[in-house]
Amino acid sequence: MNKENIEENEVKDTTESTQQDAKAAEMGEKPENVDETKEQVENQPEEENSSEGDTADNELKRLKDELAESKDKYLRLYSEFENFRRRTAKEKLDMVQTAHEDLMTALIPVIDDFERAEKSFEDKSTDLNAVKEGVKLIQNKFKKVLEQKGLKAMEGKEGMDFDSEYHEAITQIPAPKKNLKGKVVDVIEKGYMLKDKVIRYAKVVIGN
Numbered sequence: 001m002n003k004e005n006i007e008e009n010e011v012k013d014t015t016e017s018t019q020q021d022a023k024a025a026e027m028g029e030k031p032e033n034v035d036e037t038k039e040q041v042e043n044q045p046e047e048e049n050s051s052e053g054d055t056a057d058n059e060l061k062r063l064k065d066e067l068a069e070s071k072d073k074y075l076r077l078y079s080e081f082e083n084f085r086r087r088t089a090k091e092k093l094d095m096v097q098t099a100h101e102d103l104m105t106a107l108i109p110v111i112d113d114f115e116r117a118e119k120s121f122e123d124k125s126t127d128l129n130a131v132k133e134g135v136k137l138i139q140n141k142f143k144k145v146l147e148q149k150g151l152k153a154m155e156g157k158e159g160m161d162f163d164s165e166y167h168e169a170i171t172q173i174p175a176p177k178k179n180l181k182g183k184v185v186d187v188i189e190k191g192y193m194l195k196d197k198v199i200r201y202a203k204v205v206i207g208n
Contacts, residue, residue: 175207
C-alpha cells in the first residue's frame with residue numbers, strides 16, 4: 001500500500017469517527033471518549049483536594065502538639081516560681097523576726113550582771129565603792145558588746161566644727177569666746193553610728 005492510500009484511509013477513518021459522534025449526539029447519546037475524559041477531570045481535583053486536606057490536618061496536629069507542650073512548660077515554670085516566691089517570703093519573715101537574735105544573745109550576760117548588782121544593793125554591808133566599781137565594770141562590758149556589733153559613739157567636744165551630717169543644733173547661744181562663734185559650745189547628747197551609718201545625730205549647742 002503506497003503513501004497516498006495510507007493517508008486516504010486515515011482521513012476516511014477520522015471522518016467516519018466524527019460522523020459517528022455527530023450521529024450519536026443527534027440521537028442523545030454521548031460519545032464514548034467524553035465520559036472517560038470527564039471522569040479523569042472529575043477525579044483529578046478530588047485527589048488534589050485530598051492531598052491538601054491531609055497537609056492541613058498534619059499542620060493543625062503539629063500546632064496543637066506545640067501548644068500543648070508550651071502550656072505544659074508554662075505550668076511547670078509557674079509552679080516553680082510560686083514555690084520559690086513562698087520560700088523566699090518565709091525566709092525573709094524569719095530573717096526579720098530573728099534579725100537581732102545575736103545581739104540579744106550577747107546582751108543577756110550584761111542583764112545577768114545588772115541583776116547580781118541589784119541584789120548586792122540590798123545588802124547593807126556592801127561597800128559603796130565596791131558597788132560603784134561593779135557598775136562601772138558592767139557599763140564597760142555593755143559598751144564592748146555594742147562596739148562588737150558595730151555601734152560606736154561620735155566624738156563630740158567644745159570647739160569642734162558644726163557638721164549637719166552628724167550634728168543636730170538644738171539651740172544657739174552667744175559664744176562665750178570669739179573662737180567659738182559658729183562652733184559647738186556644748187554636747188547635750190552623744191551621737192551614735194552603726195558601722196558607717198548615723199543612727200542618732202549628736203544634739204549640740206552652737207555659739208553665735
